[in-house]
Amino acid sequence: MSEQPxxxxxxxxxxxxxGWTLQEVSTLTGVAVSTLSKVENDQMxxxxxxxxxxxxxxxxxxxxxxSGDRKQPAAR
Incomplete structure (x- = not known):
């Protein structure tokens, strides 16, 4: 069984x-930087x-x- 991301x-x-910072993702999504950071660090x-x-x-x-698939960025 393969490990899922x-x-x-x-x-x-x-x-x-x-190439986004946490702050940029927060601005784009409306989700707090602290929340995004906790998710990335498996704390929430x-x-x-x-x-x-x-x-x-x-x-x-x-x-x-x-998916964990990072082939190519989508155009923005």
Whole structure:
């Protein structure tokens, strides 16, 4: 059984791929920097609503965030 990426790793990977800071992601999504940081460090989980809020703010599909696949950034 292969190890699945966790949400924090996926969020950090997506953010780094796009060159976004935590503050930039916070501004785009309306989710607090402290919340994003805690998620990336596996100190908290996100509700489904917050997960959708992040995806909407970053103009990505939830599967792109959760896949852990960092092939290429989406055009913004």
């Amino acid at each position: 966790n949400l924090g790793d996926c969020l950090r990977g997506l953010r780094k791929t796009h 989980s996100l509700s489904y609503d917050k997960l959708l809020q992040i995806c909407e703010g970053l103009s990505i599909h939830v599967t792109e965030l959760l």
